[in-house]
Amino acid sequence: MDYILETRGITKRFGGLTAVDDVSIGLRAGEALALLGDNGAGKSTLIKIISGVHKPDSGEIFIGGERARIETPMDALAAGIETIYQDLALAENLDVGANIFLGRERMKRRFGLLKVLDDAAMADEAKKVLDRLDIHIPSLKSTIRTLSGVQRQAVAISRSIYWDAKVLIMDEPTAALGVSEQKKVLNLVRTLKSQGIGVIIISHQMYDIFEVADRLAVMRRGVLVGERIVRETTPDEVVGLMVGSETVGKER
Amino acid sequence: MGKEPGAVATVGSGKRRGAIAEFLGSRWILIFLALEILFFGLKTEGFASLNSLQILLYYGVLVFLLAVAELFVVITGGIDLSVGYILGFASIVSIKIMEALKPLGLGEGATVLIGVCATLVVGLVPGLVNGWLVAYLKVPPFIATFSMLGVCHGVSELIINGVYAMGLPKLAASIGSGHFLYVAPGSGPALFSRPLVERGVEVLEVVPNIVVATAVVVAVFAFVLSRTRFGRHIYAIGGNVDAAIRAGVPVKRRVLGVYALSSFLASLAGVVYAFMYVSGKADAGASLLLDAIAAVVIGGASMFGGSGTVGRTMVGALIIAVLELGLRMSGTPTFDKYILVGVILIGAVIVERYMPAARK
Numbered sequence: 001m002d003y004i005l006e007t008r009g010i011t012k013r014f015g016g017l018t019a020v021d022d023v024s025i026g027l028r029a030g031e032a033l034a035l036l037g038d039n040g041a042g043k044s045t046l047i048k049i050i051s052g053v054h055k056p057d058s059g060e061i062f063i064g065g066e067r068a069r070i071e072t073p074m075d076a077l078a079a080g081i082e083t084i085y086q087d088l089a090l091a092e093n094l095d096v097g098a099n100i101f102l103g104r105e106r107m108k109r110r111f112g113l114l115k116v117l118d119d120a121a122m123a124d125e126a127k128k129v130l131d132r133l134d135i136h137i138p139s140l141k142s143t144i145r146t147l148s149g150v151q152r153q154a155v156a157i158s159r160s161i162y163w164d165a166k167v168l169i170m171d172e173p174t175a176a177l178g179v180s181e182q183k184k185v186l187n188l189v190r191t192l193k194s195q196g197i198g199v200i201i202i203s204h205q206m207y208d209i210f211e212v213a214d215r216l217a218v219m220r221r222g223v224l225v226g227e228r229i230v231r232e233t234t235p236d237e238v239v240g241l242m243v244g245s246e247t248v249g250k251e252r
Numbered sequence: 253m254g255k256e257p258g259a260v261a262t263v264g265s266g267k268r269r270g271a272i273a274e275f276l277g278s279r280w281i282l283i284f285l286a287l288e289i290l291f292f293g294l295k296t297e298g299f300a301s302l303n304s305l306q307i308l309l310y311y312g313v314l315v316f317l318l319a320v321a322e323l324f325v326v327i328t329g330g331i332d333l334s335v336g337y338i339l340g341f342a343s344i345v346s347i348k349i350m351e352a353l354k355p356l357g358l359g360e361g362a363t364v365l366i367g368v369c370a371t372l373v374v375g376l377v378p379g380l381v382n383g384w385l386v387a388y389l390k391v392p393p394f395i396a397t398f399s400m401l402g403v404c405h406g407v408s409e410l411i412i413n414g415v416y417a418m419g420l421p422k423l424a425a426s427i428g429s430g431h432f433l434y435v436a437p438g439s440g441p442a443l444f445s446r447p448l449v450e451r452g453v454e455v456l457e458v459v460p461n462i463v464v465a466t467a468v469v470v471a472v473f474a475f476v477l478s479r480t481r482f483g484r485h486i487y488a489i490g491g492n493v494d495a496a497i498r499a500g501v502p503v504k505r506r507v508l509g510v511y512a513l514s515s516f517l518a519s520l521a522g523v524v525y526a527f528m529y530v531s532g533k534a535d536a537g538a539s540l541l542l543d544a545i546a547a548v549v550i551g552g553a554s555m556f557g558g559s560g561t562v563g564r565t566m567v568g569a570l571i572i573a574v575l576e577l578g579l580r581m582s583g584t585p586t587f588d589k590y591i592l593v594g595v596i597l598i599g600a601v602i603v604e605r606y607m608p609a610a611r612k
Contacts, residue, residue, distance in 0.1 A: 090495055
């Protein structure tokens with residue numbers, strides 16, 4: 001198996017509702033997998049299981065072919081699975097370096113024993129990782145509040161890949177962005193792919209998916225109803241899978 | 253979408269206005285302070301002198317300490333209403349502890365040192381309770397610290413039973429009223445103790461001891477806020493608590509720490525009060541709470557958290573201190589101060605609101 005991340009038979013129930021029902025998907029290195037489905041289809045629940053927020057009732061997760069125990073968000077991070085939620089989870093009042101290193105600050109020693117924040121080193125590292133994404137931010141000293149949507153997205157991604165993400169999960173990465181900004185974020189996804197990172201994208205934007213995804217997986221009422229290679233499908237067929245009339249696209 | 257054309261049209265003038273706002277935004281409180289000093293300097297005889305500067309700093313120390321305490325809490329998005337009565341509580345506790353130590357015959361130095369340290373340890377308790385309530389039991393900071401205000405007030409009155417706490421060792425009193433440096437004409441400068449001179453010869457006294465001590469404490473906490481991981485984390489908590497949690501910041505422990513720190517500084521201010529006034533009383537700091545919060549807000553911190561610095565808070569505190577001394581020296585009743593502080597406070601909030609560059 002060449003999957004870097006694989007789920008086998010993941011099931012999660014909330015009371016009487018089966019939010020995720022026996023779902024098995026796989027993700028390869030350098031691949032973008034789009035996860036689609038109507039509201040309540042179970043996409044978010046599946047993502048939360050992979051990122052350790054929820055524990056599945058049954059099923060297994062494999063990372064690099066080995067069975068992984070992912071029971072908390074920290075487990076997922078340690079396994080190289082980073083999730084970027086829609087709100088990006090950035091502290092708007094802090095600068096770029098402070099955000100990338102939040103919770104894992106780089107320190108230096110002063111006068112032999114005092115440990116102080118090493119802001120210069122953090123800014124340097126921030127610049128390096130932003131360069132990797134081909135994103136230029138005029139002043140790394142500026143707070144997140146002053147940045148554009150793409151720049152913020154780039155900071156959130158930098159934060160993940162700096163800490164050696166192998167799998168990056170992006171929840172609606174282009175929602176709430178202007179058209180030209182959406183394109184830039186899609187470019188970011190291409191850059192990530194070219195660096196061998198596996199990306200799972202949750203999106204409602206058919207355009208995004210056909211632009212950057214290699215494969216797509218469609219969920220409906222908790223069940224995985226179809227997987228397609230993006231090059232071999234059409235938006236019509238995908239919508240058909242989502243709403244439950246698979247024939248729509250094929251027949252016409 | 254509908255407002256796009258208008259937005260484009262104003263870009264040119266907006267940029268220039270932005271530059272002006274940015275310049276003023278970061279400096280207006282300094283400019284205000286300078287104008288204030290200039291005003292009183294011209295209007296009030298004797299205001300522009302070394303002596304009145306020392307008086308200003310001497311009577312300002314309690315507010316400086318409480319303002320730093322309040323700043324840390326405000327940055328996390330909270331508020332600590334109990335600092336004033338923790339100050340009073342600590343002023344009483346310090347004297348009572350030193351009184352209790354007296355019969356042991358340890359000598360004044362040891363008695364004062366142990367008394368101060370023990371007071372600071374006891375003074376952590378209200379803050380630890382506040383922090384525990386806020387961080388772990390999710391009690392709103394306003395409610396938790398307002399309740400603590402009442403508890404500290406009541407406990408203080410119980411200890412002193414309606415009278416002042418008295419009986420501070422002489423050494424402590426002389427530290428409280430003494431100066432760092434004395435210069436007598438004819439003889440050289442002397443540190444800490446007044447040189448013996450003939451009657452009628454004036455000795456120049458430079459910088460009260462407690463001002464020096466307060467400056468050191470304020471500098472240490474400015475360092476903690478700007479250069480340590482703890483400081484960085486509390487800004488992050490005030491900026492976006494969810495982001496802080498997801499980044500693995502130990503949010504509850506940090507919030508607990510902030511309330512403990514606030515209480516520690518308030519107790520220190522209580523000890524300083526005892527040293528200055530040679531007494532302790534329950535409501536010693538009651539009227540200082542508003543000045544402390546006003547200093548923080550005038551200094552540009554947002555009550556929603558995430559912003560504010562020690563330096564700017566000190567400028568805010570100085571604005572209030574200058575106002576108070578200036579009014580007092582020009583013979584204006586002190587209640588004018590409350591009106592003016594209120595007006596400046598509202599003005600500061602409006603400036604911060606309409607000059608986004610002022611926020612940093």
